[in-house]
Amino acid sequence: MKILVAGGAGFIGSNLIDLFLEKGNEVVCIDNYFIGTKKNIEHLVNDPNFVMYEQNLCDLEAVSQIFAKENIEYVVHLAANSDIQASAKNPIIEYQNTYTTTFNLLECMRLHDVKKMFFASTSAVYGEKTDELLTETTADLCPVSYYGACKLGSEALISAYSHMNDLEVLIFRFPNVIGPRLTHGVIFDFIKKLESDDSQLEILGDGTQCKPYIYVLDLVEAIVRFMNTETKGVTLYNLGVEGATTVTRIADIICEKMGLCNVKYNYTGGNIGWKGDVPRFQYDLSKIYATGWRASCNSDEAVAKTVEVVLHSRE
Amino acid sequence: MKILVAGGAGFIGSNLIDLFLEKGNEVVCIDNYFIGTKKNIEHLVNDPNFVMYEQNLCDLEAVSQIFAKENIEYVVHLAANSDIQASAKNPIIEYQNTYTTTFNLLECMRLHDVKKMFFASTSAVYGEKTDELLTETTADLCPVSYYGACKLGSEALISAYSHMNDLEVLIFRFPNVIGPRLTHGVIFDFIKKLESDDSQLEILGDGTQCKPYIYVLDLVEAIVRFMNTETKGVTLYNLGVEGATTVTRIADIICEKMGLCNVKYNYTGGNIGWKGDVPRFQYDLSKIYATGWRASCNSDEAVAKTVEVVLHSRE
Numbered sequence: 001m002k003i004l005v006a007g008g009a010g011f012i013g014s015n016l017i018d019l020f021l022e023k024g025n026e027v028v029c030i031d032n033y034f035i036g037t038k039k040n041i042e043h044l045v046n047d048p049n050f051v052m053y054e055q056n057l058c059d060l061e062a063v064s065q066i067f068a069k070e071n072i073e074y075v076v077h078l079a080a081n082s083d084i085q086a087s088a089k090n091p092i093i094e095y096q097n098t099y100t101t102t103f104n105l106l107e108c109m110r111l112h113d114v115k116k117m118f119f120a121s122t123s124a125v126y127g128e129k130t131d132e133l134l135t136e137t138t139a140d141l142c143p144v145s146y147y148g149a150c151k152l153g154s155e156a157l158i159s160a161y162s163h164m165n166d167l168e169v170l171i172f173r174f175p176n177v178i179g180p181r182l183t184h185g186v187i188f189d190f191i192k193k194l195e196s197d198d199s200q201l202e203i204l205g206d207g208t209q210c211k212p213y214i215y216v217l218d219l220v221e222a223i224v225r226f227m228n229t230e231t232k233g234v235t236l237y238n239l240g241v242e243g244a245t246t247v248t249r250i251a252d253i254i255c256e257k258m259g260l261c262n263v264k265y266n267y268t269g270g271n272i273g274w275k276g277d278v279p280r281f282q283y284d285l286s287k288i289y290a291t292g293w294r295a296s297c298n299s300d301e302a303v304a305k306t307v308e309v310v311l312h313s314r315e
Numbered sequence: 316m317k318i319l320v321a322g323g324a325g326f327i328g329s330n331l332i333d334l335f336l337e338k339g340n341e342v343v344c345i346d347n348y349f350i351g352t353k354k355n356i357e358h359l360v361n362d363p364n365f366v367m368y369e370q371n372l373c374d375l376e377a378v379s380q381i382f383a384k385e386n387i388e389y390v391v392h393l394a395a396n397s398d399i400q401a402s403a404k405n406p407i408i409e410y411q412n413t414y415t416t417t418f419n420l421l422e423c424m425r426l427h428d429v430k431k432m433f434f435a436s437t438s439a440v441y442g443e444k445t446d447e448l449l450t451e452t453t454a455d456l457c458p459v460s461y462y463g464a465c466k467l468g469s470e471a472l473i474s475a476y477s478h479m480n481d482l483e484v485l486i487f488r489f490p491n492v493i494g495p496r497l498t499h500g501v502i503f504d505f506i507k508k509l510e511s512d513d514s515q516l517e518i519l520g521d522g523t524q525c526k527p528y529i530y531v532l533d534l535v536e537a538i539v540r541f542m543n544t545e546t547k548g549v550t551l552y553n554l555g556v557e558g559a560t561t562v563t564r565i566a567d568i569i570c571e572k573m574g575l576c577n578v579k580y581n582y583t584g585g586n587i588g589w590k591g592d593v594p595r596f597q598y599d600l601s602k603i604y605a606t607g608w609r610a611s612c613n614s615d616e617a618v619a620k621t622v623e624v625v626l627h628s629r630e
Contacts, residue, residue: 156471164459
């Protein structure tokens, strides 16, 4: 199958492309290296089944030309701004990189008659629903970040495009995703801080923020598995893992793996890390578990594996 | 109060501006005359409390300059593509005129510290939920039109902007709105068709499509009334009327008002008028009724009054 991976040079995208190629697919990657990196895909450049376009997805005409040239059968849309703290200061990043990318890909699918898509959505669409188990049909979605808003708007676009053009779309609402090639986020930040000063660690909030973390290789395997299931219209799953990990527990795991004792934690205080952050959430995973799928790592295990991988990559 | 009315030269906007001015407000109108018309506001051009900018809201920089110049206290956002059949063929109309207008207005509010907004949303955000009473917290919103998708995406943006910038936003999800200055839709179409041939009438679908119609003067009075209520964050209401009117009933009312007998109805068949149309819906109005508000006309009365007004305006 010839698969377009939008945002394919990113952390998740590059791991997914590795798996697509391993399974014998052809991959067309589009990325503008806004967050993705050349390093993430440098091992693929000589693979005959891989073609790379350095292209901003906000340019509809240019993207349409790629669709005209390549015979795309499946669109995997991972292109988005994934750095919520950055867009809090400049929401246009989300309007362009998270929402407009979705619109343009759907519009190209309409114009070039491509019928299948995978879309990476997020727990951020729910907003601050900290005291309930989140199901796929939880009502009253009130995103608190521009990122969550543009992902929810993207889901709405997908609903209409699917209805109007008979698209078959698989949506996963991701939890926090971590693992090899991670570029930002709490694990990355803590390691960098401790490398420069291993006597103390500044922790945003009060450290009780608690979220489920999925290991990226579990995630990409789930995408490939579910992409091969025949469905109609839009199929939505909360994708998650067992357990959840507090920010303080992440700090503990990192200190342990770095062999550091007696690091002083300096909490900035408050129950959120920054404005627009959702301090904790937990998915009801009944729907995806009913298919038989399970992640191989729980949240704490995913954190521990990721810390090892990140430390190893920085040696 | 100095109120910006975005889309103020349109059917609803111009009726609302009349009421704002009558109540002693200053009005800044922005419209690009894409659907709105100069005729709708020509009676206002010499009013010292009215200023008009012919401007596309998709140009963020230009709109920001208007915010910098005028001391806006309240933003009323009615700018959108309201012709769903038109955008079915060209979804970019919705991306620009319905979604980007919202993003740019919210971004200007953030940049220029304006805290209050009214937003015109729509029953189209629900999608095809034909067999349930729609409440403000109905789950699983799956819009079937690009219009509904971009309105739902706009609501999501408002949620995030409100949280991040402490905005106070009132949202009404409108039903079908009709009355003076109507520019398109079933009433308008039927009258035009019967004026050119009064022996027969083509009716899209099977005529059983059934929706609540609100009279525009009831709607604008509701907006003014609720704008003056102190609230926090985002407040959402389904705005509706008693009853609903089938397409065949609309044809009957028009024929009666035009004094036509024995008009042959030619149904195109099927239970929808066009792809992306929602054939029927009904609101649960408990939330707005709990405030004491009621529309003065029910749906059939709104249709009858509108037919009279439209016929009169075409004499």
